Amino acid sequence: MTASAATTPPPGATVPTLAGATITPGDLMRAGSYDMCFGCGTGHETGLRVQRTAFDEDVVLGHFLVTDQHQGAPGLAHGGLLATAMDEILGTAAWSLGKMAVTGRLETDFRAPVPVGSTLYLKAWCTGVEGRKIYLSGEGRLGDPDGPLAVQAAALFVEVPREHFTKER
Numbered sequence: 001m002t003a004s005a006a007t008t009p010p011p012g013a014t015v016p017t018l019a020g021a022t023i024t025p026g027d028l029m030r031a032g033s034y035d036m037c038f039g040c041g042t043g044h045e046t047g048l049r050v051q052r053t054a055f056d057e058d059v060v061l062g063h064f065l066v067t068d069q070h071q072g073a074p075g076l077a078h079g080g081l082l083a084t085a086m087d088e089i090l091g092t093a094a095w096s097l098g099k100m101a102v103t104g105r106l107e108t109d110f111r112a113p114v115p116v117g118s119t120l121y122l123k124a125w126c127t128g129v130e131g132r133k134i135y136l137s138g139e140g141r142l143g144d145p146d147g148p149l150a151v152q153a154a155a156l157f158v159e160v161p162r163e164h165f166t167k168e169r
């Protein structure tokens with residue numbers, strides 16, 4: 001994918017490994033299970049219900065079923081929802097490093113249409129960390145983890161304090 005300078009780690013950025021994570025997959029699953037999250041919540045009627053399935057070798061994996069609630073053009077997933085799915089899996093990769101972070105910038109390339117009824121297999125990984133800035137890449141593949149490439153994404157997440165999630169309420 002062609003990522004902009006804003007989502008490309010600068011020289012000298014470190015690439016942390018999940019081995020150094022301060023949060024376990026179990027912790028993350030619990031923390032990341034907010035019922036009403038549009039991306040992953042199981043209580044959300046029309047959400048994507050992305051399932052995070054594995055944290056392997058510095059990559060996080062997930063998938064979701066594209067339903068008729070997710071259409072843009074008839075029979076095809078809306079691009080904005082595909083970007084949301086990428087946001088979800090990229091965010092999971094950032095949090096899996098033990099960093100509480102939010103999306104600062106999200107870039108997507110849509111490579112192939114995603115039909116209703118298909119399962120999109122998601123993958124994301126960290127490409128570098130510099131200070132509070134976490135650089136991530138990801139992809140979505142059709143029907144199988146090794147299936148045809150449908151979506152690519154690059155993102156900048158920014159580490160935030162816990163108060164970020166509470167101060168507006």
Ligand SMILES: CCCCCCCC/C=C\CCCCCCCC(=O)SCCNC(=O)CCNC(=O)[C@H](O)C(C)(C)COP(=O)(O)OP(=O)(O)OC[C@H]1O[C@@H](n2cnc3c(N)ncnc32)[C@H](O)[C@@H]1OP(=O)(O)O
Binds near residue numbers: 104
């Ligand atoms: C107790 C917690 C319970 C929570 C439970 C949840 C569990 C979940 C677990 C696990 C799964 C997670 C899955 C999540 C997936 C979804 C994620 C989302 O969709 S998040 C929502 C959308 N994003 C926002 O709403 C951010 C809104 N923006 C902001 O709040 C601020 O702008 C923020 C924090 C991003 C930055 O603001 P500043 O004031 O803190 O810091 P500044 O200085 O502006 O930025 C820091 C550095 O980043 C660069 N930067 C920031 N935004 C940039 C951008 N858009 N482009 C380029 N650079 C940017 C800046 O240039 C700066 O760089 P230099 O340090 O100067 O080198």
